[in-house]
Amino acid sequence: xxxxxxxxxxLSIQEGEDVTMNCSYKTYTTVVHWxxxxxxxxxxxxxxxxxxxxxxxxxxxxATLDTSSQSSSLSITAAQCEDTAVYFCATRPxxxxxxxxxxxxxxxxx
Amino acid sequence: xxxxxxxxxxxxxxxxxxVTLSCRQTNSHNYMYWYRQDTGHGLRLxxxxxxAGNLQIGDVPDGYKATRTTQEDFFLLLELASPSQTSLYxxxxxGPGLGxxxxxxxxxxxxxxxx
Numbered sequence: 001x002x003x004x005x006x007x008x009x010x011l012s013i014q015e016g017e018d019v020t021m022n023c024s025y026k027t028y029t030t031v032v033h034w035x036x037x038x039x040x041x042x043x044x045x046x047x048x049x050x051x052x053x054x055x056x057x058x059x060x061x062x063a064t065l066d067t068s069s070q071s072s073s074l075s076i077t078a079a080q081c082e083d084t085a086v087y088f089c090a091t092r093p094x095x096x097x098x099x100x101x102x103x104x105x106x107x108x109x110x
Numbered sequence: 111x112x113x114x115x116x117x118x119x120x121x122x123x124x125x126x127x128x129v130t131l132s133c134r135q136t137n138s139h140n141y142m143y144w145y146r147q148d149t150g151h152g153l154r155l156x157x158x159x160x161x162a163g164n165l166q167i168g169d170v171p172d173g174y175k176a177t178r179t180t181q182e183d184f185f186l187l188l189e190l191a192s193p194s195q196t197s198l199y200x201x202x203x204x205g206p207g208l209g210x211x212x213x214x215x216x217x218x219x220x221x222x223x224x225x
Contacts, residue, residue, distance in 0.1 A: 008150045031212065042114075042200050042216025043153070088152055090214070096141045096160060096204070098214060099169065102152040 008086065012107045013079055020075040021104040023089030032065055032072040033090040033098070043088060047074070079108045113137060116201050116217035123191050124225050131186040131220050133201030141204045142184040143214065144168070144176060146197040153200060159184060191224045198222075 013019050023032065030051045035043035049056040049063040049072065056063045062075040076083055089101040114135045123129050135142060141160050145153040155168035157176035165176055173195060175187040188195055198221050202214040 008152070033212070033214070035214075040218075042202070042218055043214070044216070045213045048212065092212075097155065097158060097166070097168070098143065098202075098204075099155055100145070100153040 008102055009104045010107070011104055012109065015081055015108055015110050016078055017108075018075065018077050019079050019106065020073050021087055021106070023072045023074070023101050025070050025072070025089070025091045025101070027091070027093040028070075029091035029093055031092055032063070034061075034063055034072075034074045035088045035090060035100075037086040037088065037103075039085075046087075076106075079106075081108050081110055084108045114201055114203050114215050114217040116199075116220050118220060119218065120221045120223075122223045122225065125192055127188075127191045127224070129188040129191050129222065131188075131199055131201075131222070133184045133186070133217060134182050135184075135201075135203035135215070136182065137203055137205070137215060138181070139203035139205045139215075140181070142178060143202045143204075144174075144184065144186045145200045145202065146170065146195075147200060147219075148197050156186065156199075188222075191222075193224045196222060196224045 034047045036046045037043040047058050047063045049065045060077045065072045086103050086105045088103045117132045143158040144156040147153050154170045156174050157168050158166045159178040178184045198219050200219050201217045204214045
């Protein structure tokens with residue numbers, strides 16, 4: 001799983017497989033954002049899940065949030081080559097401060 | 111689509127040099143952020159702001175100053191640049207409150223090299 005100062009994790013899968021990325025956060029948050037970063041670009045939000053939601057779906061994406069264990073996950077169903085990117089979780093530990101996990105580099109091969 | 115523009119895209123300076131990175135957002139967002147991203151790592155928060163004249167310290171502020179001159183403009187200043195500040199810098203903005211306004215919108219980044 002990812003957080004803060006750790007190195008970027010790497011996952012490599014085949015097209016059509018399902019994949020899950022995990023995020024363990026250190027401080028209380030009311031929301032977990034998941035961002036995707038394509039090569040050479042800034043991150044872009046792909047899904048957001050609040051503390052009163054256990055699961056959120058958007059197309060082939062599914063995010064979960066367990067506030068008791070301070071962890072979130074992002075799953076991609078039937079991954080495609082265009083899902084190749086770096087994925088980050090981010091939280092709001094207080095006010096409008098937003099901090100990011102260390103990220104997962106996902107490579108989807110044909 | 112929310113717009114955040116960073117300049118320059120690339121910058122090379124020498125150790126001890128003076129560098130200013132610029133960020134402008136035209137989203138009418140209250141909040142702006144500066145992050146650095148080192149190769150193989152995530153984004154680390156340097157400074158952030160909730161409006162003109164406001165500045166909040168992030169997690170890695172040493173060696174950086176920032177100034178929010180207007181709602182639109184947020185600058186990151188490196189007054190005595192060091193090689194350890196070689197990195198990719200991102201600016202982001204977001205609105206207040208719940209819903210989509212919590213989304214951070216990022217610029218394309220400035221790659222800074224300190225020789």
